[in-house]
Amino acid sequence: xxxxxxxxxxxxxxxxxxxxxxxxxxxxxxxxxxxxxxxxxxxxxxxxxxxxxxxxxxxxxxxxxxxxxxxxxxxxxxxxxxxxxxxxxxxxxxxxxxxxxxxxxxxxxxxxxxxxxxxxxxxxxxxxxxxxxxxxxxxxxxxxxxxxxxxxxxxxxxxxxxxxxxxxxxxxxxxxxxxxxxxxxxxxxxxxxxxxxxxxxxxxxxxxxxxxxxxxxxxxxxxxxxxxxxxxxxxxxxxxxxxxxxxxxxxxxxxxxxxxxxxxxxxxxxxxxxxxxxxxxxxxxxxxxxxxxxxxxxxxxxxxxxxxxxxxxxxxxxxxxxxxxxxxxxxxxxxxxxxxxxxxxxxxxxxxxxxxxxxxxxxxxxxxxxxx
Amino acid sequence: xxxxxxxxxxxxxxxxxxxxxxxxxxxxxxxxxxxxxxxxxxxxxxxxxxxxxxxxxxxxxxxxxxxxxxxxxxxxxxxxxxxxxxxxxxxxxxxxxxxxxxxxxxxxxxxxxxxxxxxxxxxxxxxxxxxxxxxxxxxxxxxxxxxxxxxxxxxxxxxxxxxxxxxxxxxxxxxxxxxxxxxxxxxxxxxxxxxxxxxxxxxxxxxxxxxxxxxxxxxxxxxxxxxxxxxxxxxxxxxxxxxxxxxxxxxxxxxxxxxxxxxxxxxxxxxxxxxxxxxxxxxxxxxxxxxxxxxxxxxxxxx
Numbered sequence: 260x261x262x263x264x265x266x267x268x269x270x271x272x273x274x275x276x277x278x279x280x281x282x283x284x285x286x287x288x289x290x291x292x293x294x295x296x297x298x299x300x301x302x303x304x305x306x307x308x309x310x311x312x313x314x315x316x317x318x319x320x321x322x323x324x325x326x327x328x329x330x331x332x333x334x335x336x337x338x339x340x341x342x343x344x345x346x347x348x349x350x351x352x353x354x355x356x357x358x359x360x361x362x363x364x365x366x367x368x369x370x371x372x373x374x375x376x377x378x379x380x381x382x383x384x385x386x387x388x389x390x391x392x393x394x395x396x397x398x399x400x401x402x403x404x405x406x407x408x409x410x411x412x413x414x415x416x417x418x419x420x421x422x423x424x425x426x427x428x429x430x431x432x433x434x435x436x437x438x439x440x441x442x443x444x445x446x447x448x449x450x451x452x453x454x455x456x457x458x459x460x461x462x463x464x465x466x467x468x469x470x471x472x473x474x475x476x477x478x479x480x481x482x483x484x485x486x487x488x489x490x491x492x493x494x495x496x497x498x499x500x501x502x503x504x505x506x507x508x509x510x511x512x513x514x515x516x517x518x519x520x521x522x523x524x525x526x527x528x529x530x531x532x533x534x535x536x537x538x539x540x541x542x543x544x545x546x547x548x549x550x551x552x553x554x555x556x557x558x559x560x561x562x563x564x565x566x567x568x569x570x571x572x573x574x575x576x577x578x579x580x581x582x583x584x585x586x587x588x589x590x591x592x593x594x595x596x597x598x599x600x601x602x603x604x605x606x607x608x609x610x611x612x613x614x615x616x617x618x619x620x621x622x623x624x625x626x627x628x629x630x631x
Numbered sequence: 632x633x634x635x636x637x638x639x640x641x642x643x644x645x646x647x648x649x650x651x652x653x654x655x656x657x658x659x660x661x662x663x664x665x666x667x668x669x670x671x672x673x674x675x676x677x678x679x680x681x682x683x684x685x686x687x688x689x690x691x692x693x694x695x696x697x698x699x700x701x702x703x704x705x706x707x708x709x710x711x712x713x714x715x716x717x718x719x720x721x722x723x724x725x726x727x728x729x730x731x732x733x734x735x736x737x738x739x740x741x742x743x744x745x746x747x748x749x750x751x752x753x754x755x756x757x758x759x760x761x762x763x764x765x766x767x768x769x770x771x772x773x774x775x776x777x778x779x780x781x782x783x784x785x786x787x788x789x790x791x792x793x794x795x796x797x798x799x800x801x802x803x804x805x806x807x808x809x810x811x812x813x814x815x816x817x818x819x820x821x822x823x824x825x826x827x828x829x830x831x832x833x834x835x836x837x838x839x840x841x842x843x844x845x846x847x848x849x850x851x852x853x854x855x856x857x858x859x860x861x862x863x864x865x866x867x868x869x870x871x872x873x874x875x876x877x878x879x880x881x882x883x884x885x886x887x888x889x890x891x892x893x894x895x896x897x898x899x900x901x902x903x904x905x906x907x908x909x910x911x912x913x914x915x916x917x918x919x920x921x922x923x924x925x926x927x928x929x930x931x932x933x934x
Contacts (some may be wrong), residue, residue: 265736270723276724467720471779474684474714475737476706 262477266485274489280455284485288447288497292504296439307335308388309344309353316364318405325401326357331393348380355379355390367405381472390600405485423616429597436509441592442565444501448524449585451497452531453538456490460539461548472491483624487532495521514599520592523605526612527588533619534584540626559585632698634818635660635683636788640692642678643645653689660820666734667832668822669926675841676822677717680791682931683820684714696787713785715776717792717822723765727756730764730776731778738783749778752808770801777808778895788812790821794828799872806831826927837930844933847927856924856932858882858894861902863909865917871909878908885931892928 274280308326312319327334335353338344347353356378360366367373377394379387427433463469472482498521505511513520534555542548561567562576563585569577580586587608594600602609637658644650660666668676681687682694682814685705696700696708721730728742731753733793735741747754752774759767764775773793780788784808790809794802806828809819821832830849831837837844837852845852863871872891875884878928883891891904902919 262736262739265733269722269729269733272729273722273724466723467716467718468722470686470716471714471720471734473686474709474712475734476709479739480926 263484266477266481267488270485270489274493282478283455284451284493284497285500287450288444288501289504291443291447292440292501293508295443296509303386303389303393304331306332306355306386306393307347307353308332308355308357308390308394309335309338309347311338311341311344311356311358313361314359314363318367319359322359322398323357325404326394326397328392329397332392344378348378351380353380353385354386355394357394366487394468423631437511437597438593439565440505440509440511441596442589444498444505445527445563445585445588445592446565447497447501448494448528448561448588449531450556451494452528453535453555454549455493455543456486456532456535457538457548457552458545459490460486460536461542461545464539465544479624479627483536484625485528487536490532490535491525491528494524494532498524511596513596515595515601519595519600519602519605521604523588523591523595523609523612526609526616527584530584530612530619532614533616533623536623537619537626540623540628559583562586564589584612587612589624632662633659634662634664635694635696635820637679637683637694638692640679640682640689640694642682642687651841655683655692656841656843658843658846660683660818662818662867663813663816663817664833665809665831666818666820667829667835668820669824669826669829669835669930670822670838671824672894673840674838676838678790680714680716680789680820680822680840684712684789685709686714687852709787710783711913713780713783713788715780715788715793717795719776721764721766721772723777724755724763726763727767727775728760730775731782734749734779735782740783742782745782747786747896748784748812749781750780751811752781757902770797770804771798773805774808775802777805781812785817787818787820788818792822792824794823794825802828826925827927829843835926837926837933839930839933845929851930852926853924856929858896858924858932859901860888860894860896860922860924861895861905861919862922862930863891863893863905863917863919864889865914871914871917874912874914875905878905880904880908880928883932883934887927892931894928894932 310323310326312323323334326332332355335347338347338356341356341358344353344358348356356376358376358378360374360376363375375398377391379391381387413473420516422453430437460469463472502513502517502520535552538551538555543550558579562569562572563583564579565585568581569586570581572580591600591605591608594605598604635658640653641651642653644652654675656675656679658679664853668679670676676798678687682689682701683696683710685701686825688702697711699707701708706755722733722877731742735745742753756771756774759771764772767775777790777793780790794805797805804823809821810831813819818838823829832849834848835845835852836846845855847855850917855890861934863875868886868889868891871884872884875891875893882894882896884891886892895901895905902921906917906919909915909919
């Protein structure tokens with residue numbers, strides 16, 4: 260016990276003497292939380308449109324005005340022909356072409372129907388797709404407006420109409436920060452757990468100090484605990500800083516309990532410290548540890564449901580996602596922060612993460628050799 | 632009981648160009664000895680140390696330290712040895728004092744408890760005790776490393792090339808310290824590539840490419856040098872060297888500083904016959920004189 264205490268004292272002395280680590284601990288969460296949620300916003304705004312109006316009628320003007328009046332569209336300009344409009348798309352000045360055929364108004368009035376073509380630039384898939392569907396729904400709206408004008412007696416609609424109104428549960432105003440910030444907090448903890456811990460141990464290997472430790476009678480578990488505990492504590496510090504930032508900068512107050520977040524984070528950090536430790540038993544240099552960590556981080560982040568919904572991944576990818584510890588913590592964070600879930604709701608995630616923590620730590624301890 | 636006993640140790644590092652680092656090594660170090668392992672870089676000294684220090688497993692053979700097997704009883708061995716690796720491996724970001732305290736606590740002891748043992752060395756370090764280990768000079772680093780290796784009063788001290796890269800004055804001081812430590816009854820095994828340090832040991836083993844060539848006292852090794860040895864001086868030594876290597880009586884001939892050392896095959900040759908040979912080949916400005924061999928001459932004779 261006394262030896263462990265001295266190991267911890269030594270570890271903290273070293274950490275506090277390393278300005279780089281201090282900076283990572285305090286600046287990394289601040290920058291990531293202040294910048295990323297604002298940038299990683301999926302809401303599509305500023306869809307640029309080029310209009311080819313072959314009709315120049317009052318209806319066609321009304322339609323274009325309706326589109327441009329919305330928040331989503333910005334008019335790049337009018338073009339005389341589809342080919343000319345294509346130039347705007349090719350030169351990336353426009354995302355959508357709205358082509359209104361000649362005699363649009365006449366056909367609409369006489370034949371009671373008309374066509375409008377929407378062509379979307381799908382290089383940026385999300386923007387093209389969502390832009391086109393916004394446009395379609397606005398045109399639909401426009402359609403309803405004209406019909407209402409035509410019907411002189413609006414008191415009773417001759418056609419039955421179902422009006423759809425939606426309400427976004429747990430995130431009333433569809434705020435992306437509310438959704439992203441908890442996820443980014445998880446990524447921060449993940450980095451502290453796997454990066455810092457593994458690089459720290461590999462550094463001792465590289466410098467050779469680990470030889471001096473190995474040749475002493477110190478026990479394996481003492482050495483490993485001496486490495487895990489400091490980063491476990493740093494993880495909590497980072498989590499606390501992160502929660503303060505999300506409170507101050509975004510006004511996010513978890514619906515659920517802080518205790519539950521910290522409890523889950525405690526086990527989650529253990530799992531990632533286990534991964535970090537495991538990595539350090541395989542890597543011989545800091546460079547190797549860095550690159551393996553980096554590789555794993557990419558997979559963990561992109562397959563952890565931070566940016567993309569896991570339910571919409573192909574089945575094989577869902578299997579991988581469910582082997583990814585990040586997935587569970589992001590899920591839990593969002594549940595607790597947004598829905599106010601209780602322990603009963605996150606029980607399965609909690610036990611899966613506990614299992615992972617045990618699995619990785621046991622593997623790491625078995626693989627750690629005091630001699631080779 | 633001998634302090635260290637090594638029988639037929641073999642260690643091969645596998646790979647594309649697999650290296651036999653230790654090739655059936657036998658070694659016996661007596662208790663209380665200052666034992667030197669002398670050999671050039673790549674002789675296998677560090678590998679041997681790491682096996683004795685229980686950091687590396689041998690492929691074949693057995694090694695015991697104070698009767699304890701390095702494989703089976705490694706936990707007990709780690710309590711009684713002090714190991715100082717060749718590469719400086721203390722915490723560079725901790726101060727001198729913190730390093731010593733840290734290594735003391737690893738062995739559940741303290742600086743105060745064993746102060747008498749390291750006093751000589753520690754007084755030299757004391758002015759720098761708040762300096763970070765990484766900021767010390769080479770000689771000071773070695774002293775600190777020795778302090779840390781000694782802090783738990785080990786029975787057997789293993790020093791792997793402690794004086795490599797250290798200035799001559801610090802080297803001399805270091806060996807004086809080892810001499811004083813020996814008087815406390817500690818067994819010290821030290822490796823070095825410097826031949827001049829060999830004579831400071833009680834016994835030495837000459838080591839080359841994974842093999843122990845000879846084990847004896849330094850004087851014993853010198854006495855066992857059976858050949859006549861001549862020192863040859865003069866100008867154009869390189870040409871003289873080439874010339875002498877073609878002399879029929881030459882066993883071997885190497886350059887040693889500003890002289891050539893020439894060993895003769897047998898007693899039918901002498902300084903006079905060498906002088907005659909050189910003069911016959913147009914070298915009149917050379918000096919030829921018989922000398923006593925040193926450890927280095929003994930070592931070179933094996934090449």
